[in-house]
Amino acid sequence: MSKRSPFLISCMAFGFAFLYVPLLLLMIYSFNDSKLVTVWGGFSTRWYGELFQDDQILGAARTSLVIAAMSATLSTILGTICGLVLARFGRFRGRTLFSGMITAPLVMPEVITGLSILLLFVALEQLIGWPEGRGMTTITIAHVTFTMAYVTIIIQSRLGQMDESIEEAAMDLGARPLKVFFLITLPIIAPALLSGWLLSFTLSLDDLVIASFTAGPSSTTLPMVVFSSVRLGVTPKINALATLLVSAAAFCIVIAAIIMRRAERERERAIAKAMAEQEQM
């Protein structure tokens, strides 16, 4: 069974075509000169030009990036603490509720999360006068709350794979728990922290529903702008924007994959070298 049957091959071909043809079409038609998105009117980059003159889109993009960076940072910090607590702290009172609250956002429909946190903000404003209206702060808080679950899971599973005796060894050599965390644990799980941050960043950048609930009039995010203009129909400008977004993501992913591959190879080579030295001994 090591060979892939023709059936498998055609399934895979169909699957990958299904995944990529829509994106490719989108990108091709972003260079369409015609305003009618589905009719080819010759090659042109005019939609890109118009995109970069659209202050609403540019402003929303800036808002989205700021929110994504802030919420990713905060949710990485909180998620790391949660992952550490779940992976290393053993039993404590209220643990079940804690782990429940961490994993629940993963299965919670976005509309519920969005509505509930909005109602909280409204109630809080009535009660203590904070937050005053809604805006980037409220969106950030909402995003942190739902993305930290993902970070927690990444960190928790990384800590689960990590040999706990490495931390014990540090403690045995005289380092206090806090020092062990910063000198040993954190550097070792740093790649997981990075993936957690990137995931939160992407989720936040991508979110429409929760942001729509928690946004104020002056804090429109990019997905909200895209959504409202898409509802009015397909527009070439959005095609151009989509092309840029997809290319940026693809570029980052491919670069990251290449770097990781190279590091992995180097590591393998080092191990092989050490093994060879051992043989000679």
Added chain:
Amino acid sequence: MSQFARNLQDQVARAEKGGSIPTDTPRSIIQIQNVTRKFGDFVAVNDVSLTIYEGELFSLLGGSGCGKTTLLRMLAGFETPSSGRILIDGQDMTHIPPFERPVNMMFQSYALFPHMTVEQNVAFGLKQDGMPSAEVKKRVAEMLDIVELSALGKRKPHQLSGGQRQRVALVRALAKRPKVLLLDEPLGALDKKLRERTQLELVNIQESLGVTFVVVTHDQEEAMTMSCRVAIMNQGRILQVDTPHAMYEYPNTRFVAEFFGSVNMFEGILVEDEADHVVIDCPELSRPIYVSHGVSGREGGTAYAAIRPEKVALSKEEPADTSRNCSTGVVQDIVYLGGESTYLVKLDSGRVVRVSLQNAYRAAEPEITWDDRVWISWQPSNVVVVSS
């Protein structure tokens, strides 16, 4: 075993017997007092009391899951006893966290910090103590020199072979000059050849530094090669603490006799119980077993007689005294092991007895061979009566 270890052993033996030799009595460095550790209902370590002396290489020997690691981790401070006390150098350390204990541990997985170089690994503990960096540097160089790894100081752990990693882990734990070094299966991850060589290296380092070593191992030969004294554990309890020699020659229980080397165990009835000898009637043997030392058994009760395979004589001729300590049988199988051969002799009762003979000569044809009818016999002083 070196002369040093030999002397220490003698001193320890005297101290254990309560002898008072004021000048060179070994000082106890670890005292474990009635320590029990439970995980839920499961008792991993059961009422263990043990004294370990300064400068000795002490082994905890036992099968997998018998609680060795748990006991060691309680010494290091990673587990807290459910009851009992642990004293290190006279101080009650039962509830002191690991980072405040004057002991260090070498982990079974080595637990090297993957993001630090060899030098940084070794320096880690010293830096935690606030040692000046010049001194740290000197000590690290010194330590790496001991294990001949000076050239590899700038490498990361994944660039090292298994044996090199093992040595880094060893000197990292030794760098702080702990009063006691705890080693959890230090050689478990090495292949057989490397392991045998490293055993001797470890003993040399231990003796030259004079640090007390507590070694956990499941390998009986390893414990025998390295240790001044050995404690045998089973199901959370310590069955016997003794020198390897005493453990082999005078096991006190069936378990110890069978765990520590191979043995022929005979179950019988104690028919004669005198101060200087006992007689055991064993249905599997045609003659009674005469033992030339007294035991604290009950006449008429069940007794176990242990006879090591190499202490059984094998011959085609009838022994001088056929009234006791012998039996007849047929050679069922011969296992050639190089230096010696093990003969499996099937007695008339059907019981199979193992007999080891040295292959001292390169004779083409052994004198005794398959299906020969033979006599087995042994000296009364070579039988040990053990409790179940």
Added chain:
Amino acid sequence: MSTELDPLTGGATVSPAPGAAATVAEQTKADAPPPRPKHRLYRVLFRGPLALRGRGLVIAIPYLWLLLFFLTPFAIVLKISFAEFMVGVPPYTPLVEWVDDTYLKITLAFSGYKYLLEDSMYVNAYLGSLRIAATATVLCLLLGYPMAYGIARSSPSTRNVLLLLVVLPFWTSFLIRVYAWIGILKNNGLLNNALMGLGIINEPIEMLNTEFAIYIGIVYSYLPFMILPLYTTLEKLDGSLLEAAMDLGCRPWKAFLKVTLPLSMPGIVAGCMLVFIPSVGEFVIPDLLGGASTLMIGKVMWNEFFQNRDWPTASAVAIAMLILLVLPIVGFQRYQLVQEEKAREGSK
């Protein structure tokens, strides 16, 4: 004794246990640092009656965050679903009209839920969500399984590239990926144009704003979530098991049914959960691809909130979703976790 033999240990003592008894190293005690007061502070903070201080602090930060921003909101949603909290907050509840009377309040309080039961739209939307999500999950499995199987059977280097291709769309905008299908499925979209151009059809087929479009959208968006867990279990699968089955006389197809399929069950369950759960509450896909007539609960709630501005009803829908959807899912996951743990203990 050891004194003459060890020039090294005699040098300096490194671990000054407080008040250490006399040792060989005692002579050099003078230049050892004095006991640090830090220890005492540590003891006060981390041991004794206040033992949990340090640990507790670490737990408290995320705990309080989640309590405030995740748990309390549900209490508020529950309250508002009974429509009593919003009295006198005109900017937010323009549609709610009730007088401040205890008896009247109670009648109104249940009306939100009664409304859910009486108006068949809500029940239909709820059932519709389940049906659509389940169908889409099955479609996803049918496409994802052979893909995952094919990837797992590829050579290691191809495998990495293929996996990368599977994950890549996930990192690009979800909204954009749904949007891409509008241009394709529209009446004058690319697919209809192509089919008409080829002469297969004469009139455009209505594809956008149908359930078919929603299926496409869900399968397209969530396919990576199906493939990844499936791939993980299939890749771990020991190839010699299949060989053994065939050696014992199983035909390949039967060997697949009897060996591979049952062994990949954990991956199937995980993948289906990952697709089913988010698609039940999905809003963007039914809204953009399903058109106005689609009844999915997430969209209904969105409309209730943003179009009707009926907060109490939206809250009641949310509570109903929580009880009828989220709790069963959480229960199922707990059950699975317990089963897994049992299996793990059993295998020990």
